[in-house]
Amino acid sequence: MTKFKRNKEEIITAYIIILPWLLGLSIFIVGPIISSLMFSFMDYSVVLPPKFIGLGNYKRMFLNDPLFWKSLYNTLYMTVIGVPLNILLALSVALLLNQKLKGEALFRTIFYLPSVVPQVAISLLWMWILNPQVGLINYLLSLFGIKGPMWLASEQWAKPAFIIMGLWGIGGNMVIFLAGLQNVPQHLYDAAIVDGANIWQRFRYVTFPMLSPTIFFLLVMGIIGTLQIFTQAYIMTAGGPMDATLFYVYHLFNKAFRDFHMGYASAMAWFLFIIIFIATIINLKLAPKWVYYESE
Amino acid sequence: MNTKRIFLRIIAYILVIIGGISFIIPFIWTVSTAFKPDEQIFLFPPKWIPEPPTIKHFKEVFEFIPFGLLYKNTVLLALLNIAGTLFSCPLAAYAFAKLKWPGRDMLFIITLATMMLPPQVTMIPQFLIFRRLGWLNTMLPLWMPSFFGNAFNIFLLRQFFLTLPKELDDAARIDGCSFFDIFWRINLPLIIPAITAVTIFTFMGTWNNFIGPLIYVRSYNAMPLSLGLRMFQEAYSAEWGALMAASLMMILPVIIVFFFLQKYFVQGISLTGLKG
Numbered sequence: 001m002t003k004f005k006r007n008k009e010e011i012i013t014a015y016i017i018i019l020p021w022l023l024g025l026s027i028f029i030v031g032p033i034i035s036s037l038m039f040s041f042m043d044y045s046v047v048l049p050p051k052f053i054g055l056g057n058y059k060r061m062f063l064n065d066p067l068f069w070k071s072l073y074n075t076l077y078m079t080v081i082g083v084p085l086n087i088l089l090a091l092s093v094a095l096l097l098n099q100k101l102k103g104e105a106l107f108r109t110i111f112y113l114p115s116v117v118p119q120v121a122i123s124l125l126w127m128w129i130l131n132p133q134v135g136l137i138n139y140l141l142s143l144f145g146i147k148g149p150m151w152l153a154s155e156q157w158a159k160p161a162f163i164i165m166g167l168w169g170i171g172g173n174m175v176i177f178l179a180g181l182q183n184v185p186q187h188l189y190d191a192a193i194v195d196g197a198n199i200w201q202r203f204r205y206v207t208f209p210m211l212s213p214t215i216f217f218l219l220v221m222g223i224i225g226t227l228q229i230f231t232q233a234y235i236m237t238a239g240g241p242m243d244a245t246l247f248y249v250y251h252l253f254n255k256a257f258r259d260f261h262m263g264y265a266s267a268m269a270w271f272l273f274i275i276i277f278i279a280t281i282i283n284l285k286l287a288p289k290w291v292y293y294e295s296e
Numbered sequence: 297m298n299t300k301r302i303f304l305r306i307i308a309y310i311l312v313i314i315g316g317i318s319f320i321i322p323f324i325w326t327v328s329t330a331f332k333p334d335e336q337i338f339l340f341p342p343k344w345i346p347e348p349p350t351i352k353h354f355k356e357v358f359e360f361i362p363f364g365l366l367y368k369n370t371v372l373l374a375l376l377n378i379a380g381t382l383f384s385c386p387l388a389a390y391a392f393a394k395l396k397w398p399g400r401d402m403l404f405i406i407t408l409a410t411m412m413l414p415p416q417v418t419m420i421p422q423f424l425i426f427r428r429l430g431w432l433n434t435m436l437p438l439w440m441p442s443f444f445g446n447a448f449n450i451f452l453l454r455q456f457f458l459t460l461p462k463e464l465d466d467a468a469r470i471d472g473c474s475f476f477d478i479f480w481r482i483n484l485p486l487i488i489p490a491i492t493a494v495t496i497f498t499f500m501g502t503w504n505n506f507i508g509p510l511i512y513v514r515s516y517n518a519m520p521l522s523l524g525l526r527m528f529q530e531a532y533s534a535e536w537g538a539l540m541a542a543s544l545m546m547i548l549p550v551i552i553v554f555f556f557l558q559k560y561f562v563q564g565i566s567l568t569g570l571k572g
Binding site: 017036136 | 304305311312316322325326338339340341383391395396398400403406410412413416417418422423424425441443444445446474475476500504506507511521522523525526529536539542543546550
């Protein structure tokens, strides 16, 4: 009898305290997921009632919207080049800082600091830094006798400029790598040194396998994040020049909130989900080839 | 061997110092521009130290846009989002981690599954909901949802509740504590580091949020700094001194919070990174 009473109290408490999330999940997440899926098969411009058009939005996306492909290409460019570079630099800095250098804490703070700066402020700072005439980067290049490119105003250099700017924000990944490095047991290095392993071999056969789950996690998160890149392009280039920085979510945003093609934008959002899903599956499939999990 | 070691350490120092300088230079450049008299801003090669330093650009920011109002809005939004998150997420996380109730596992699986979806999927219907409610151009869409929880925070806090020993709860039950008492007096105090991390993320998230205000807000009355800075840049795109001054003022609170809570930042990031 007391057992029953206890359970009843537990269940009632649980339902009361889960209620906000139950409502939030239904109203702001599950409901919108269902209606977004429905919109993706409809022509819906907000002012007129939605009209069912079957696969019309998806057909238009693949067959009649060159900007869709352009934006997809731009986004994949950022992902394929930017994410590995970001992880590589974050790992390199973490490895350097892990050498028990003097002033390690200070350097860690310096490398991490840009990561707390809001994206809008980062964008403004870098517009100024990348200014072709009087910007800092082209000034530094001029010291080496190099005439810097037009950066954000150049169809060719705008995306690389975004990638360089992104490298300023490696701090978060670096901190995660540093935490990962702390967890590599010292006795593995000791054993490797006894076996006569040099620095590279110690990295290749001790550090890298031990960090591979971290690298894998950051790779997956980096890809998902970069596929959604938006703010920088909106502020710094407005998608230009010649749509060179019109990224996928930017195109989606334009379709939804500039043109009010809510159905089409919903279809784009679902296709983004499919891209993220496929990218994650590919990563998971490739993982056993290079990710090492302890105690398995 | 020893000379080789010393040589390698010197290389390491050189690399770290070069890297550190390149990471700090954009900040110095920003500060320098913000304090420069107009005629020195466009000098090439640039002048690093303003002569004399001027606070003119900081004053301009307040003249060009209602910067104080934007600041007040952002602080208010951050407080509301933190309050909402702390109200909704620890309770839900506790229910998932420590209580047994019908439907728990299914609801948890749905919660996890929704984390996989990019926010763009729900963005449009959410916009239509808030439009229907007549909440466009108010701050409501930017904070009200936080009172209904967030999948990521709930998941994170649940993982922490799970690490707490069950014996504590049982002992408290025998002493006649209610489940809410156990949550409030025994479990919650033990996961303060995780709560701090969630609070920091919420603060940063609010300060950073751009696409939300861009979609929902038009007028200064409901506008946070992120969008305000963008409006400012659109209108005064050549006023680099004032733009850098405004950026600095936007960055400053985040940097201050960071320096005071540095330990928790680093903890929080490592925890979420490794837990996920």
